[in-house]
């Protein structure tokens with residue numbers, strides 16, 4: 001069976017601090033006597049379940065339209081349950097407990113998907129982060145890894161990222177930080193439906209708006 005791991009994109013959903021809000025603009029409405037219903041979507045590329053492309057932090061990095069389809073389909077995904085509290089870090093030690101050599105996608109469930117509705121402000125600002133050492137471990141020592149998928153707002157703690165210039169994003173995405181391939185980042189994913197399921201495959205198909213640094217992702221799991 002298949003499970004949807006993307007959230008519905010809507011105005012009321014939590015977003016990263018200071019991101020512009022989502023807005024749906026009705027252009028034609030049958031209720032107003034128009035011939036059909038059509039709309040304009042005002043979407044910010046880092047709201048909702050989305051993929052960070054290398055171009056997000058690397059001016060020479062790939063944009064969404066040139067990343068091959070194979071980077072978005074995962075035959076050996078691994079779900080890691082690593083419970084974290086507000087602003088806590090996922091360390092390299094958390095990852096080294098597992099054999100991840102074959103993993104092409106890491107899905108890290110901290111339990112913050114539970115807080116998205118219960119505490120949307122805490123979810124937006126005080127989310128956990130991946131440590132620099134953990135990010136380096138993913139890029140340098142997990143050769144099959146294409147993507148890391150998280151159940152919280154951003155891969156990098158909010159205050160640290162702001163103050164330090166987003167080093168964790170750089171560690172994963174930029175050509176200047178490693179000679180190995182970038183590791184794509186999928187943020188704000190709903191991993192709760194995977195609890196108790198046997199994970200077989202993940203599909204993370206992005207909407208390809210030319211030139212973009214991030215894209216909404218249709219994230220789907222195939223499970224037993």
Ligand SMILES: [Zn+2]
Nearest residue numbers: 046052187214
């Ligand atoms: Zn992002």
